[in-house]
Amino acid sequence: MPRGTRFTGSVTIVDVAHEARVSHATVSRVLNNDSHVSPETRERVLRATTRLGYSVNQQARSLAGGRSQVIGLVVRDLGTGYIGEIVRGIDDQLSTAQYDMMLYTTHRGGTGKESVYVTSLAQGMTDGLLLVLPQNPESYLQTLRQRRFPFVLIDHNGSGESESAVGATNRQGGYDATKYLIELGHRRIGFITGSMDLGCSRDRLDGYKAALCDHGLSIDQALIRQGDFHQPMGFTCAQALLSLPDRPTAIFASNDVMAFGVMEAVRDQALKIPDDVSIVGFDDIPQSVSVYPQLTTVQQPLAEMGARATQMLLELIENPDQPAQRVELPTELIVRASTRAIK
Amino acid sequence: MPRGTRFTGSVTIVDVAHEARVSHATVSRVLNNDSHVSPETRERVLRATTRLGYSVNQQARSLAGGRSQVIGLVVRDLGTGYIGEIVRGIDDQLSTAQYDMMLYTTHRGGTGKESVYVTSLAQGMTDGLLLVLPQNPESYLQTLRQRRFPFVLIDHNGSGESESAVGATNRQGGYDATKYLIELGHRRIGFITGSMDLGCSRDRLDGYKAALCDHGLSIDQALIRQGDFHQPMGFTCAQALLSLPDRPTAIFASNDVMAFGVMEAVRDQALKIPDDVSIVGFDDIPQSVSVYPQLTTVQQPLAEMGARATQMLLELIENPDQPAQRVELPTELIVRASTRAIK
DNA sequence: ATCTTCCGTGTGAGCGTTTACATGCAATAA
DNA sequence: TTATTGCATGTAAACGCTCACACGGAAGAT
Numbered sequence: 001m002p003r004g005t006r007f008t009g010s011v012t013i014v015d016v017a018h019e020a021r022v023s024h025a026t027v028s029r030v031l032n033n034d035s036h037v038s039p040e041t042r043e044r045v046l047r048a049t050t051r052l053g054y055s056v057n058q059q060a061r062s063l064a065g066g067r068s069q070v071i072g073l074v075v076r077d078l079g080t081g082y083i084g085e086i087v088r089g090i091d092d093q094l095s096t097a098q099y100d101m102m103l104y105t106t107h108r109g110g111t112g113k114e115s116v117y118v119t120s121l122a123q124g125m126t127d128g129l130l131l132v133l134p135q136n137p138e139s140y141l142q143t144l145r146q147r148r149f150p151f152v153l154i155d156h157n158g159s160g161e162s163e164s165a166v167g168a169t170n171r172q173g174g175y176d177a178t179k180y181l182i183e184l185g186h187r188r189i190g191f192i193t194g195s196m197d198l199g200c201s202r203d204r205l206d207g208y209k210a211a212l213c214d215h216g217l218s219i220d221q222a223l224i225r226q227g228d229f230h231q232p233m234g235f236t237c238a239q240a241l242l243s244l245p246d247r248p249t250a251i252f253a254s255n256d257v258m259a260f261g262v263m264e265a266v267r268d269q270a271l272k273i274p275d276d277v278s279i280v281g282f283d284d285i286p287q288s289v290s291v292y293p294q295l296t297t298v299q300q301p302l303a304e305m306g307a308r309a310t311q312m313l314l315e316l317i318e319n320p321d322q323p324a325q326r327v328e329l330p331t332e333l334i335v336r337a338s339t340r341a342i343k
Numbered sequence: 344m345p346r347g348t349r350f351t352g353s354v355t356i357v358d359v360a361h362e363a364r365v366s367h368a369t370v371s372r373v374l375n376n377d378s379h380v381s382p383e384t385r386e387r388v389l390r391a392t393t394r395l396g397y398s399v400n401q402q403a404r405s406l407a408g409g410r411s412q413v414i415g416l417v418v419r420d421l422g423t424g425y426i427g428e429i430v431r432g433i434d435d436q437l438s439t440a441q442y443d444m445m446l447y448t449t450h451r452g453g454t455g456k457e458s459v460y461v462t463s464l465a466q467g468m469t470d471g472l473l474l475v476l477p478q479n480p481e482s483y484l485q486t487l488r489q490r491r492f493p494f495v496l497i498d499h500n501g502s503g504e505s506e507s508a509v510g511a512t513n514r515q516g517g518y519d520a521t522k523y524l525i526e527l528g529h530r531r532i533g534f535i536t537g538s539m540d541l542g543c544s545r546d547r548l549d550g551y552k553a554a555l556c557d558h559g560l561s562i563d564q565a566l567i568r569q570g571d572f573h574q575p576m577g578f579t580c581a582q583a584l585l586s587l588p589d590r591p592t593a594i595f596a597s598n599d600v601m602a603f604g605v606m607e608a609v610r611d612q613a614l615k616i617p618d619d620v621s622i623v624g625f626d627d628i629p630q631s632v633s634v635y636p637q638l639t640t641v642q643q644p645l646a647e648m649g650a651r652a653t654q655m656l657l658e659l660i661e662n663p664d665q666p667a668q669r670v671e672l673p674t675e676l677i678v679r680a681s682t683r684a685i686k
Numbered sequence: 687a688t689c690t691t692c693c694g695t696g697t698g699a700g701c702g703t704t705t706a707c708a709t710g711c712a713a714t715a716a
Numbered sequence: 717t718t719a720t721t722g723c724a725t726g727t728a729a730a731c732g733c734t735c736a737c738a739c740g741g742a743a744g745a746t
């Protein structure tokens with residue numbers, strides 16, 4: 001098997017050291033902002049680096065015990081705008097911190113896949129991990145924890161208190177949207193859950209139930225369908241809901257993508273949105289304004305969640321001993337055209 | 344500055360060598376499928392690796408002159424499903440080839456950003472690059488070429504013949520969609536281009552013009568607006584088109600996202616889709632079935648394009664001296680509900 | 687029986703860094 | 717003045733791997 005040609009011939013720390021007439025260790029000190037370097041030497045080294053167009057070899061750096069300046073982003077897939085928004089926030093932080101990102105998708109192979117990644121990538125490829133909506137995380141969270149490997153969960157507050165996580169006020173979001181529908185006069189409000197192994201899904205459901213209770217409405221199990229955050233399931237659940245003898249006048253889906261499925265199902269039954277059925281989503285992904293009618297939804301500050309999680313991860317990398325932080329960013333109900341007062 | 348705790352203590356090639364009672368070089372040979380190893384030894388080493396739970400340290404491997412087993416994916420952003428689909432294809436190939444992926448987005452900072460990445464990441468972090476719809480690639484393509492660094496362009500056939508690229512039959516796609524609209528009875532067909540510095544945009548426009556010519560229709564410059572592949576621009580261009588004295592009965596946007604903008608604009612003027620205006624997009628991203636009405640569009644086999652590009656890149660990494668390949672995958676017109684015959 | 691080839695394996699250098707330790711020199715304390 | 721500190725810098729050993737080379741022994745050729 002022929003070896004590939006490498007991208008070699010680049011200038012190393014030794015070249016810089018030679019150019020600046022110092023030892024390579026001194027160059028390394030300058031590069032790592034070590035305090036024990038005289039201003040003149042520092043200046044001379046810096047000039048040499050720019051003159052020679054030096055850039056550090058991350059592989060060597062991390063092999064030698066430094067940081068890799070890479071974080072890993074573990075996601076299921078990139079299907080919807082959901083991840084895209086989060087990545088925007090991550091990216092912003094990363095670029096100012098001079099970090100790069102490895103992308104690990106787990107959409108193939110289903111279960112167990114994430115853990116494979118987590119162990120294999122943690123071979124020093126990355127300094128830390130950002131886990132977006134991990135599916136069944138206990139298997140590998142265990143490993144990460146005991147190795148004290150820095151990681152932050154995004155949109156998954158569930159599994160304990162010992163790890164850092166950033167999420168949104170899911171319960172409040174579920175509450176607000178439901179309350180809004182009630183105030184619009186809706187009495188039979190269908191609800192489609194997310195994957196119930198996720199804390200955020202349970203919280204949204206809780207908010208829904210709480211709002212019903214607080215307004216003196218009873219919880220009808222027939223109006224609650226278990227979804228999975230995917231569009232086809234939104235369609236299926238909505239079909240079931242709409243064929244109920246006393247069908248709901250509003251449907252609240254636990255994310256926007258399922259809400260799109262609901263829209264399909266409603267039209268499929270020749271019903272009008274929002275005249276016959278009001279629809280509310282959750283997330284406020286970019287597509288929610290490009291569907292018709294534009295979707296009323298509970299906005300999660302996705303980009304900000306990504307940014308905050310990244311900040312937290314970077315801090316954790318800097319100081320792995322600090323206690324876990326759990327951040328909840330506020331959701332906000334965005335009223336658009338898919339909801340209206342009941343006739 | 345305190346150094347972060349590393350993810351150390353992992354088992355190395357030396358541990359495996361010891362366990363299997365061979366030298367570390369022999370272990371390396373087994374790991375790299377070198378032929379000069381006896382079956383028994385190979386077997387023994389393999390058993391040792393699994394027994395010890397060994398996994399290779401990529402940093403060390405690539406530092407030592409091997410491959411990094413990482414490719415870089417350079418994209419503008421992850422906003423729409425467009426990239427997501429491509430990544431699905433890439434991912435599939437990568438996982439069978441045991442490769443990982445670094446993600447580089449260039450949406451911030453505008454021009455020049457890509458070239459920074461390209462030089463910095465090529466420090467040996469990656470074995471090759473996949474460039475999706477690069478914006479003004481000449482600056483850094485130059486560098487990549489002269490360093491003979493493997494890369495493949497996706498959805499960008501334009502800038503020459505010397506590099507490998509995978510695209511789609513854009514001209515044919517533009518032609519097919521336009522022809523379809525003509526056959527539906529439309530005579531005034533608006534067209535919104537993509538970014539005109541991209542070959543694919545020019546090809547789609549060419550196809551549009553060719554279809555008009557072939558059917559004896561004249562090309563009206565007023566019906567052609569220059570877009571940029573983003574939704575707001577689709578909206579703006581459509582507004583302009585719709586306020587023409589003799590407004591078009593159909594609008595063909597150079598991608599789906601702009602088509603969504605067109606939909607907005609059409610509704611904004613209280614016109615009906617497809618009754619008053621037919622709309623066609625390009626790409627067939629997942630969202631095109633979740634808008635209403637579902638979008639008629641020219642399908643690009645995005646996942647397949649990603650997969651093919653990845654295969655090509657992997658071959659190129661294996662053998663950098665092979666000639667550039669240019670692949671065009673077929674597009675297909677997908678008729679949905681946003682178009683209808685003229686009244 | 688001797689020379690050559692080739693195969694399986696070991697030895698050791700080197701990839702570009704970081705970092706513990708050593709060194710020398712100036713400044714301060716005695 | 718001499719001992720002591722502290723700072724700027726150099727030396728060299730890792731980090732975990734690949735690969736060129738060396739080497740011994742078995743098989744084939746003469």
